[in-house]
Amino acid sequence: MILIDGIIIWIHLLAACIWVGGSIFIGLILAPMLKNIGNSIEERLTLMIKVGRRFNKFAFPSFIILIVSGIYNSRLFFENPNNFFESDYGILLFMKIILTIITFISYIIHIKTFGKEIENRILEDHDPQYLKSIRSKLIGYGRLIVILSVFILLFAALLDSGVKFS
Numbered sequence: 001m002i003l004i005d006g007i008i009i010w011i012h013l014l015a016a017c018i019w020v021g022g023s024i025f026i027g028l029i030l031a032p033m034l035k036n037i038g039n040s041i042e043e044r045l046t047l048m049i050k051v052g053r054r055f056n057k058f059a060f061p062s063f064i065i066l067i068v069s070g071i072y073n074s075r076l077f078f079e080n081p082n083n084f085f086e087s088d089y090g091i092l093l094f095m096k097i098i099l100t101i102i103t104f105i106s107y108i109i110h111i112k113t114f115g116k117e118i119e120n121r122i123l124e125d126h127d128p129q130y131l132k133s134i135r136s137k138l139i140g141y142g143r144l145i146v147i148l149s150v151f152i153l154l155f156a157a158l159l160d161s162g163v164k165f166s
């Protein structure tokens, strides 16, 4: 392996740590704590959205880096896409890419759902039903992104170990 390949894998790993580690922290630790911190549900939700927005400053670039460095790591497959279906490694890689696309789409929907408009509405609209639905959407999307990201890591581990289906 030439040095540049090793450096790109390192960048891929670093971005994976930021993306997966941060998502796990938010999805499994901070989001469930929404039930207990702050004085009101409005306060908790705005806090959560603000934390999420700050996290996105690092998470979004990390995700883009994962995609770009991932494409570099798999350049031999992209040069000839038939390669994806000619080995177990190729199939696993293809499945990892599909999972990454699903995760990216879920993440974009998640960001769009909780924009500035929603943050303002939370402060103005005191309807408990509305606030509850926002909270469960926030927690639901957070969990989905964590689960998908953990599965992507599983595929990365299988690729690394050179696992065979038969």
Ligand code: HEM
Pocket (backbone or CB within 6 Å): 009, 012, 013, 016, 019, 020, 066, 067, 069, 070, 071, 073, 074, 093, 096, 097, 100, 103, 149, 152, 153, 156, 157, 159, 160, 161
């Ligand atoms: C959320 C997205 C992703 C995460 C969290 C992730 C995570 C990882 C991790 C932890 C590794 C292990 C590095 C190693 O020890 O070799 C890895 C390897 C790799 N990733 Fe990703 N990755 C992501 C997206 C992608 C994408 C989109 C592609 C392809 C377009 C890709 C292609 C690869 C390849 C080819 C390897 C080398 C596997 C091997 O060791 O043979 N990754 N990834």
